[in-house]
Amino acid sequence: MKLLILLLMSVIPLNVYCQHSLSGKISLEGQTEPAFGASVYIQELKTGTTADTSGNYYIGSVPSGTYTIKISYIAHPTVTERNVRITQNLKKDFTLKSGENALNEVVVTGTMKEVSKLDSPVPVDIITAKFIYKNPVSSIFEGLSYVNGVRPQLNCSVCNTGDIHMNGLEGPYTMVLIDGMPMVSGLSTVYGLSGIPNSLIDRVEIVKGPASTLYGSEAVGGLINIITKNPSKAPVFAADVFSTSWLDYNVDLGVKLTPSSKVSSLIGVNYFNYQNPVDHNNDGFTDLTLQNRISIFNKWSFSLPDNKLATIAARYFYEDRWGGQMNWNKSYRGGDEVYGESIYTKRYEVLGSYQLPVQEKVTLQYSFSSHHQNSVYGNVPYMADQKIVFAQLLWDKEVGKHNLLFGAPFRYTFYNDNTPATSRPDGDDHADQTYLPGVFVQDEIKLGDHVLLLGARYDYNSRHGSIFTPRMAYKYKFNQTDVIRLNIGRGFRIVNLFTEDHAALTGSRDVIIKEALNPEQSWNANINFVKKIVTGNSFIGFDASVFYTYFTNRILPDYDTNPNQIIYDNLDGYAVSKGVSLNLDFNFPFPLKIIAGGTYMENYQNENGVKFRPVLTEKFTGIWSVSYELAKSGISFDYTGNIYGPMRLPILSEDDPRAANSPVWSLQNIQMTKKFQNGLEIYGGIKNLLNFTPPSNSIARSFDPFDKDVSFGSDGQVIATPGNPQRLTFDPSYVFAPNQGLRGFLGMRYTFR
Template identity: 50%
Template sequence: MKELYNIVVFILMPVIAQAQIGSISGQITGETGPVAYASVGIAGINAGATTTEEGTFNINNIPAGSYMLNISAIGFSSKGQKIKVKAGETTTVYVVLRQSASRLNEVVVTGTMRETYQLESPVPVEIYTPKYFQRNPTPAIFEALEMVNGVQPQVSCNVCGTGDIHINGMEGAYTMVLIDGMPIVSALSTVYGLSGIPNSLIERIEVVKGPASTLYGSEAMAGLINVITKASAKSPAVSADVFYTSHKELNADIGWSRRYKDASTILSTNYYRFQDWRDVNKDNFTDIPQQHRVSVFNKWSFNRQHNRLATVAARYYYEDRFGGELQWTPAYRGGDDIYGESVYTRRYELIGAYQLPLLEKVMLRYSYNDHKQNSAYGEQLYKAQQRVLVGQLIWDKPLSQRHNLLVGTSYRYTYYDDNTPATQSPDEQELKNQASHISLPGAFLEDELKFSPVFTLLTGLRYDYNSEHGSIFTPRLNLKWSPGEADILRLSLGNGYRVVNLFTEDHAALTGAREVVIKNKLKPERSYNISLNYNKYMNLNGGYINLLGTAFYTYFTNRIVGDFLTDNNKIIYDNLHGHAVSKGVALDAEVAFTFPLRLNAGVTLIDVYQVQKNRKGEEERVPQLHAPSFSGNFALSYTFRNAGLSLDYTGSVKGPMYLPVQEKDFRPEKSPWFTLQNIQLTKAFAGGLEVYGGLKNIFNFMPDYPLMRSFDPFDKQIAVNNPNNYTFDTEYNYAPLQGRRTYMGIRYILDK
């Protein structure tokens, strides 16, 4: 009898358990219709959802009881609503959000390393959501950042297609890229770190322009880009985004998430394949490199007492990239018969955060990445490995309602090794390899004081000790004055620094048995920055206008340059005997109406140059390459509500920029004005399904002269009919080598 009782209880247990839980469904609307992609969370438990295009949501498996439902969305005031969940029943709610100051109420973390509202942050932080980038779908975040004013994805090689991210005209080495607040992208791998991040994984992207070394250390001299990934508890159960272009590009983002009793997880994968041998300009070289890559990202969040944070995430990335002559096969890799640039990349990344079980808010954050690269640039083989370990311990201490202190320590270890003479030293019998090991312990302090509701002062100081360069101090000061929610004025003064990794940035120039010579004791590059930022929000009867204007000036000293010309057998490194300047103004505008029309537009005017002494000892001004004096972008969206259609028209405009030319070059030293424009139509169906398609590069613009002497890539005939001694060159680049193309795609979201 006892056994029978146990069997009955065992069979009925799921039914009994199910009877103790309920669910919530509902719809979030605004004054003009449904609110898509709003964040819906339940206070006190690890449960939540994101609304669909129709503003609907579902949250299942909720223990019976009373809760507070918290709803927030970009462009709307956050709202809390009390709800009661009954066992075995579905509670239905309808919430209307009041339109607010666009992005001003979004939570940001990048400017001050702690969560604060964008409206309250004394550091200007720009926010971009996946919905914004979906207006012009791209296979990687690297290309998508073209839609951000003042940010320029710059391809530096017309054959292999690698590049970096420029902010306000400064080269990519001056931009720091973060994932969830940790510097996961190393100097060897900027373009790879931003490739393969699924759009379905991204909660938002935060951009800070100007030095941020006080909090984040080296490399954040021009600014930083922080990719914030989604919380697994609020992610849809299944998401998919797949598109295919007329150039035979296939990109697929697939996401899956699940909640357990004490944890939740999200798994996202990205697959990209392009294998078409295109040669529109008939120079016998691929116009754009072939790529085959896969990226897998898995993030776990754990439920802990008092809602303490505990997350860990890992990513694996692999890519096979090739560009070169059309008759190339892998059998020619590393040889001098048929030219090709072949790059194999493999990366592992680990990111985590853990709030210590203390009364005070003390957070441990850590990241690790291991990057291996096996490349062949013609006959030059380059094999390298870089490992970067970063740890941060941060104490966030509120001293009062208006006074907050942030204290932190950090440690960064960088290992780098390659097969070039740069990491070898001469020996009596053979060359011995000498890998680079750099330790960078540091400490920082940030003090934020609100003197009044309208005036905030933020001061900060960071100290680092570099194992090769010694002590480095970086202070900063930020002032915010906001007489009303509609007006915010921010003044930023700061000092940035960058410790140059000589070899990862100059590896392509290392040919032959060169001896590395460091002429003097190298000093870290330093920058001194001032910027003035004004945010104006205007509420209209039929919508709103949000304006953001910025003026900035940055002065650089101690810039480290490599001299490859003085002695063909040596690489001579020394600090620049001069200075560099980056200055300009930027204006961003966001306009939205109660009828379904929205416009985003931005313009940046910059002047970037170096001042150095020539051989005669006279100072001369040298303009920065690939830094257009004018750049602008726009995104115009209109929704046909009754038909479930939305139309997006996006584009960018670039003014002339200086380009790398050879002596007596017949090619212009500056690029022409050009524009790249795109159009897209999206149809939304019930059940979270979207179908979209469009046309990229409507005017079919392609740059001239992408390659110099493509018929002689190994310079074997350099003395034949070549009076100007031109050599094979791949760096004359100012626009993508992709012409007009169509695309079709499908998105699907299945809520929990």
């Protein structure tokens, strides 16, 4: 019998019965909370586990050997430790650090204060540069199409200008900030959003729901805060260049300068060029607007005595874009022979902050922007100038359990154009000038696991008078895995019609303003629940919200009453936006990561007892991102996509042959990236895998863009004729998706630290 045992021992490998364990604790650098749900994976054995609520992990039955251990945790870069020798029970602790491309857990947008994302009483979504790289785009405008509940909306089939819809609300209800200041608003919401270079973006913070208590007008449906990179932490040099099979070219460059130990500077340049007119849908018009765009950004950071900081940044943006009939050139600009929409944009910005040299934490924030627009839409000129001056003094004071924030903002807006927006009864042109001083206070009260945030703001608008906006937020942390938030607030918006609605500028419809428009007001409530779930050796992040917004005095363009007019009026009734959203993050012990989300919403207006849905408002949206990495080869794969439910479209009449509602449609992309150890990355893939494009007849009467063969009656209505039996006019506002179908792309990215 002993002989048999010895014989078995000689033929069975030693590591079968020499089993050990690997255990320890995973901590987060600079944080007291453990890394609950972090994955620990032994690559050679293809086995792993997740950390418990105390951050402890345990893997048993590990044979003797030398292994590669990977530790990954949502919001942090993966840590790989090679050549870990296990010959006995091994206890090994790990500390995870935030990286340059990691999801930074510190957010500022919800409360204007630096606070961890988990501890913020206001739910904040975060998008990093790394997320944008999963599907390379030439502007943040396109990159936001893979954020749950956010949809970039094209407003014109010809010039491809657009805005950002959030939870089904139109672009003017979403405020866009740069480093917390209102740089992209009014006129630039339509034309300037695409000019923010990706090279300067550190992260994008998104708050859904009114934030007017802190940020004032326009923050009615939500806000998008583009946080630029800290020059002291940026890489020395970064470059990102790519092109697609449509022959569009995008270049992003970033350079860091360090003149001294207390001064650092970041220079970012973005250049985009597309000069290849194509007409795949055979409507006679360019499928994609031709563009020549450059944006230059320079930011300086200064370290002051007593750990105080100061920053100042400037940006210059220029764009020349046109779309129209395929035989258009600049000699036809402004004429009625060949139709084209040509837009020249020049924009200057300065923004910064300065912590005052006083004992208290007092910060001055300031910004200035100048936006000049020189456009023609066929034979209709549109010339506009907008200047915005903004300054805000903030005092951050902590007293016991009260974290107080006092603010004194001031905003001056100058706007002038050649449309009825700035005309007066005497026929003269008068620039519109608005002064908006205000004060606000916010009190964040911390009582153990309970956090209560109270806020109130008073503004005095030089045209509309006093405006008061209160706010309340509550957060309760059940345990390490479950958090619930309740937010209630009021929003308001001052409307500038001609800076917000492209269809009012094309000349295809007359603009009717029925009365002096009052500010829009809204009340919003949303409940957010966050849960972390550990299932075996996997981790799931669960984030669900229910939202409800009630509008009064809402102003929306009426396209339906008269197909030749856009009628603006305060709604005689109310409007509602409500829905539910869900985000899921899957973190596996092997290198697979999945992000998925969906939003179902109902938006409607009720006027004189009649309930109807606004145009270009979808029923549901969905997004996903699937990433897989082959660590040894340095190759990774990304599959991204979105899906949109039906939306009502602006048809011209009951005889209009175009569909009254859009189909369910989806844009999907796949990318492969090869990373080299010297900081070089080469990537390529396919965009719009399903080759989806909108109907080829999206532009009504594209063959007669100046309506030369359209007959009108004495009442202004179109008369049916043998050449126009469906009573149509030229109209490019019927648009819900880009015209670019399936296309390949190839790019190179290099980072030197």
